[in-house]
Amino acid sequence: MIHDKKAHKYGMVIDLDKCTGCGTCAVSCMSENNVPFKEDESDKKDSITWMRVYRLTNGRPFPDTEVVYMPRPCQHCGGKGDHGHSPCVSVCPATATDYGYDTGIVSQIYTRCFGCRYCMAACPYHARYFNWWDPVWPEGMEKYLSPNVSPRMRGVVEKCSFCYHRYQLAREKAYVNGTDEVPEADYQTACTTACPAGAIVFGDLNNPSHKVHQIVKPDPHPDPLNPDVVGKSRNPRVFRLLERLGTNPKVYYMSEREWVRKMGDHYLDGEWDKVKNVYGSASHE
Amino acid sequence: MKVDRRSFLGLGIGAVAGIAVSPVGAKLTDDFSIWTQNWPWTPVPPDGEVSYDRSVCNLCPGSCGITVRKIDGRPVKIEGLDTYPVNDGGVCLHGIAGLQYLYDPSRVKTPLKKVNQRFVPISWDEALAMVTGRLKQLQEDQNPEALACITGSAQGSVPGLFNHFMAAFGSPNCLTMPDLESWLVLTATTLHGPKQTLGFDIDHSDYILSFGAGLIDGWGSPVACIQAMAGRKQREATLVQIEPRLSNTAAGADRWIPVKPGTEADLAMGMCGVLLKENLFDPVFAQGFTGGFMRFTAMVQKEYPLDKVAEVTGVSADDIQKTAIAFAKAKMPVALPGKGRGEGAQSLKEFAAVHTLNCLTGNINKKGGVFVKPLPDYLSFPDPVIDDMAQKGAAAEPLAASVQELMARIDQSDQSPVEVLVVYNANPCFALNDPSRVAAAFEKIPFKVCVSPYMDETAMASDVILPVSTFLEQMEDVPSRAGLAASVVGLARPMVKPVFDTRSPGDVVIALAGALGGGVAQSFPWENYEDCLKQLAGQIWKPLTRKGHVIVSGRPPAGSVETDFSFLAENPDTLKPAGDQEFTLIPIDNFRVPSTVPAPSPFAIKTVSDRILKGTDMFVEINPQSANHLKDGGFATLTTPAGSVRVRVHFNDGIMPGVIGMVKGLGHTLNNRYVSGKGVNINALISPTIEPGSGMDAAYGIRAGISKA
Ligand code: SF4
Numbered sequence: 006m007i008h009d010k011k012a013h014k015y016g017m018v019i020d021l022d023k024c025t026g027c028g029t030c031a032v033s034c035m036s037e038n039n040v041p042f043k044e045d046e047s048d049k050k051d052s053i054t055w056m057r058v059y060r061l062t063n064g065r066p067f068p069d070t071e072v073v074y075m076p077r078p079c080q081h082c083g084g085k086g087d088h089g090h091s092p093c094v095s096v097c098p099a100t101a102t103d104y105g106y107d108t109g110i111v112s113q114i115y116t117r118c119f120g121c122r123y124c125m126a127a128c129p130y131h132a133r134y135f136n137w138w139d140p141v142w143p144e145g146m147e148k149y150l151s152p153n154v155s156p157r158m159r160g161v162v163e164k165c166s167f168c169y170h171r172y173q174l175a176r177e178k179a180y181v182n183g184t185d186e187v188p189e190a191d192y193q194t195a196c197t198t199a200c201p202a203g204a205i206v207f208g209d210l211n212n213p214s215h216k217v218h219q220i221v222k223p224d225p226h227p228d229p230l231n232p233d234v235v236g237k238s239r240n241p242r243v244f245r246l247l248e249r250l251g252t253n254p255k256v257y258y259m260s261e262r263e264w265v266r267k268m269g270d271h272y273l274d275g276e277w278d279k280v281k282n283v284y285g286s287a288s289h290e
Numbered sequence: 291m292k293v294d295r296r297s298f299l300g301l302g303i304g305a306v307a308g309i310a311v312s313p314v315g316a317k318l319t320d321d322f323s324i325w326t327q328n329w330p331w332t333p334v335p336p337d338g339e340v341s342y343d344r345s346v347c348n349l350c351p352g353s354c355g356i357t358v359r360k361i362d363g364r365p366v367k368i369e370g371l372d373t374y375p376v377n378d379g380g381v382c383l384h385g386i387a388g389l390q391y392l393y394d395p396s397r398v399k400t401p402l403k404k405v406n407q408r409f410v411p412i413s414w415d416e417a418l419a420m421v422t423g424r425l426k427q428l429q430e431d432q433n434p435e436a437l438a439c440i441t442g443s444a445q446g447s448v449p450g451l452f453n454h455f456m457a458a459f460g461s462p463n464c465l466t467m468p469d470l471e472s473w474l475v476l477t478a479t480t481l482h483g484p485k486q487t488l489g490f491d492i493d494h495s496d497y498i499l500s501f502g503a504g505l506i507d508g509w510g511s512p513v514a515c516i517q518a519m520a521g522r523k524q525r526e527a528t529l530v531q532i533e534p535r536l537s538n539t540a541a542g543a544d545r546w547i548p549v550k551p552g553t554e555a556d557l558a559m560g561m562c563g564v565l566l567k568e569n570l571f572d573p574v575f576a577q578g579f580t581g582g583f584m585r586f587t588a589m590v591q592k593e594y595p596l597d598k599v600a601e602v603t604g605v606s607a608d609d610i611q612k613t614a615i616a617f618a619k620a621k622m623p624v625a626l627p628g629k630g631r632g633e634g635a636q637s638l639k640e641f642a643a644v645h646t647l648n649c650l651t652g653n654i655n656k657k658g659g660v661f662v663k664p665l666p667d668y669l670s671f672p673d674p675v676i677d678d679m680a681q682k683g684a685a686a687e688p689l690a691a692s693v694q695e696l697m698a699r700i701d702q703s704d705q706s707p708v709e710v711l712v713v714y715n716a717n718p719c720f721a722l723n724d725p726s727r728v729a730a731a732f733e734k735i736p737f738k739v740c741v742s743p744y745m746d747e748t749a750m751a752s753d754v755i756l757p758v759s760t761f762l763e764q765m766e767d768v769p770s771r772a773g774l775a776a777s778v779v780g781l782a783r784p785m786v787k788p789v790f791d792t793r794s795p796g797d798v799v800i801a802l803a804g805a806l807g808g809g810v811a812q813s814f815p816w817e818n819y820e821d822c823l824k825q826l827a828g829q830i831w832k833p834l835t836r837k838g839h840v841i842v843s844g845r846p847p848a849g850s851v852e853t854d855f856s857f858l859a860e861n862p863d864t865l866k867p868a869g870d871q872e873f874t875l876i877p878i879d880n881f882r883v884p885s886t887v888p889a890p891s892p893f894a895i896k897t898v899s900d901r902i903l904k905g906t907d908m909f910v911e912i913n914p915q916s917a918n919h920l921k922d923g924g925f926a927t928l929t930t931p932a933g934s935v936r937v938r939v940h941f942n943d944g945i946m947p948g949v950i951g952m953v954k955g956l957g958h959t960l961n962n963r964y965v966s967g968k969g970v971n972i973n974a975l976i977s978p979t980i981e982p983g984s985g986m987d988a989a990y991g992i993r994a995g996i997s998k999a
């Protein structure tokens with residue numbers, strides 16, 4: 006048994022100014038996690054993409070238009086107050102999805118899932134996908150499937166796992182090496198390592214020596230304006246999606262551009278200026 | 291026994307109690323839930339020993355190093371290879387999807403011949419005999435130049451073997467599909483003399499003036515360019531992007547300068563004019579200016595005054611002036627030609643004009659500049675054995691300067707001057723402009739041989755298909771190209787045994803040569819391709835096999851460079867998009883959609899936005915300001931001089947009003963339902979326009995009309 010007593014909080018920060026929208030993270034994820042494909046994948050509601058890259062624009066007319074891309078894995082929410090009551094975990098009647106207090110990772114156990122899809126309704130980030138059909142690979146292609154992740158079947162929900170099998174492998178390796186510590190480099194997700202722009206940084210948000218911690222600088226105290234929100238970034242360029250909901254995602258985003266940061270949530274007229282990062286990111290245009 | 295109400299109830303209660311106590315119900319429920327948890331139809335990937343192997347990806351000109359994770363020898367995942375000099379651990383979605391190409395439904399599994407418009411499987415012996423039979427006939431007819439060959443790229447030993455074969459056989463008609471590298475070679479040849487190419491040290495440049503080069507949209511060596519761009523802000527290097535549409539590169543640039551499509555060459559000439567007028571060119575480098583510099587200067591001053599250029603290009607005179615000056619005053623400026631990925635139809639005038647900006651600043655063969663370097667010569671081919679017939683054939687006038695010109699020539703002929711055509715690693719029936727005319731030309735060629743792993747559009751139009759292995763199943767040298775500053779040769783190695791009855795293309799050429807006998811056979815003294823590569827690579831074979839790659843050169847080339855201005859001094863015409871309709875249709879190079887060979891993978895198609903492809907419907911982008919009565923998401927009819935299609939409309943504020951954009955690379959008709967029949971091939975809407983000076987197709991866009999459908 007490994008007695009890794011320190012609680013980790015694995016998370017990532019994605020630099021939207023670096024992201025090129027190339028889609029490599031999405032394909033790396035599909036290949037790593039045995040994600041299937043079907044003849045028509047243009048109905049994005051049923052197109053299983055654990056990692057999906059959204060295109061955002063500033064809505065301004067030519068020639069002042071700007072575009073950024075926003076890769077969206079599962080946000081691995083900590084739930085209100087970061088106590089592990091993620092929106093999806095709270096509603097799953099089968100405990101098919103659960104919160105890992107040792108890692109902060111929201112799991113998904115396919116064989117427990119009976120397809121009620123409550124979690125999909127509860128997820129504010131559309132990170133969950135339902136298998137409406139059994140996966141079918143063209144003849145012979147199932148030979149490239151990886152044994153580390155079980156292929157899913159019709160009737161169950163699936164989503165990004167932060168490549169949990171990579172964590173398991175890294176822990177095994179640490180065990181063999183006789184340590185409790187999983188080195189930062191040993192547990193990296195498939196999207197992170199694939200991104201040619203280096204836009205994704207992954208690691209333990211609780212570990213000050215990890216790059217993700219150093220970029221995000223998560224605030225250990227609850228947000229004074231909203232005690233449900235914990236782990237708010239003290240980096241004025243970093244934000245989370247729908248942060249004020251108190252879902253406490255462990256995926257952070259980063260941009261120099263104010264309009265991009267503003268896209269992270271819905272704001273009433275004039276509200277943005279009041280609620281901009283409490284640490285005072287006036288403008289980084 | 292009388293059953294009264296009480297005893298009836300008692301019975302009922304007993305039954306309920308019985309059922310509740312009896313294990314049968316629980317057992318059945320349990321069995322049922324276990325049954326529902328059995329999915330014998332979902333594959334259970336076998337576990338086994340994990341190993342990693344390394345190779346090089348050659349799905350595009352990028353030439354990235356890759357690692358392949360295997361389970362008991364079975365490849366399950368491709369990733370970037372750390373410290374490889376091209377991509378240092380990076381990779382792109384197509385490389386990762388490489389395993390899908392291995393098991394692609396459109397793979398040709400065995401040699402095929404066409405009988406009554408249908409393909410029937412044949413043996414390798416029969417296939418090779420059919421091809422050599424035809425070739426011998428050409429020899430008997432003393433007509434070797436009626437053999438033509440099209441390859442997808444010109445670099446590396448395999449295209450080299452095809453060239454070698456053509457030389458020994460005696461035909462000058464060996465052509466390469468237009469890719470960025472072929473454009474750079476043509477540009478270097480025109481300005482600096484033959485057998486050279488250009489590399490751009492964008493990693494170190496502090497001012498990049500890109501004439502539409504999609505630096506994060508797949509230009510050049512895609513991963514290397516993305517990495518250079520990721521570090522750009524930190525280096526405080528400026529990127530100015532000039533193009534009619536806000537590409538991802540433009541979106542990430544410091545400045546986007548929209549320009550009317552097809553006028554980039556004029557803009558570059560205008561900027562040259564500014565540098566000459568303001569005396570901002572490098573006097574030392576100018577000592578190497580040979581032919582026509584004075585004529586060029588006079589011509590530019592006369593023909594490209596700022597106000598005229600401003601009017602033609604839609605960029606203000608002030609902007610042109612300021613940008614040109616900022617460019618010239620930068621420490622290490624680089625101007626990049628090649629719109630989008632830099633392949634396909636473009637014009638030599640544009641490439642030459644943009645590169646002239648580099649020449650004027652003199653930032654040539656310096657760190658952060660442009661490297662004018664010799665073509666890779668790490669392979670030492672023996673001289674082909676040329677017999678009399680080969681000599682006569684080789685002396686014949688080449689039929690065309692480009693594949694597009696060759697196809698046009700055949701299409702217009704009564705009897706095709708080409709009797710046998712061999713196509714390797716290229717898909718002209720899809721990737722050239724107006725593919726229906728290319729297919730018509732194919733019809734006229736009596737015998738077409740396609741050497742390809744896939745049943746693509748060109749394979750389907752051929753008479754014999756020789757199925758070759760993919761890059762994961764064979765050995766091959768993969769030289770870096772496409773504008774990389776460093777010259778690196780990598781070695782792709784077989785990661786898995788051939789999945790089907792395929793051979794390596796090198797072995798195919800060697801076998802054909804051997805069967806022909808005579809001078810051709812003598813020119814191919816090798817047992818097999820591996821033996822051949824070993825001998826061709828000579829000294830670098832050992833390090834190549836040991837390390838997996840060799841850096842041929844990483845530094846700026848030494849020595850002086852001469853620059854010949856005579857091509858531009860004549861002021862060749864800027865070819866305008868054909869037609870006279872209201873809009874200009876331009877192709878969009880999208881990173882996720884490869885537009886040549888191979889076709890997109892199922893994974894790549896899965897990532898395509900539903901604002902590019904919805905079901906089988908193709909979207910075009912248009913600026914809402916010029917959309918008139920069209921509706922966002924609505925259907926429309928798009929018409930060009932080459933054809934008309936039904937499309938859907940996507941309003942994009944980031945495209946110049948008056949321009950319509952369509953993603954290139956969709957609309958395949960090959961035998962893969964995950965990829966085929968989706969959207970429209972934009973090439974079908976563009977008719978080629980051959981540029982007089984270069985013989986290349988320069989039709990990047992075309993005039994178009996659009997109306998509500
Ligand atoms: S791989 Fe990186 S650059 Fe490409 S879309 Fe994903 S995050 Fe963006």
Ligand code: SF4
Pocket residue numbers: 033034035037038055056078079164165166167168194195196197
């Ligand atoms: S962390 Fe792993 S599972 Fe999640 S999106 Fe990235 S690659 Fe996919």
Ligand code: SF4
Pocket residue numbers: 347348349350351352353354377381382383384385386511512513
């Ligand atoms: S950029 Fe080109 S060479 Fe590199 S991984 Fe992608 S397809 Fe392969």
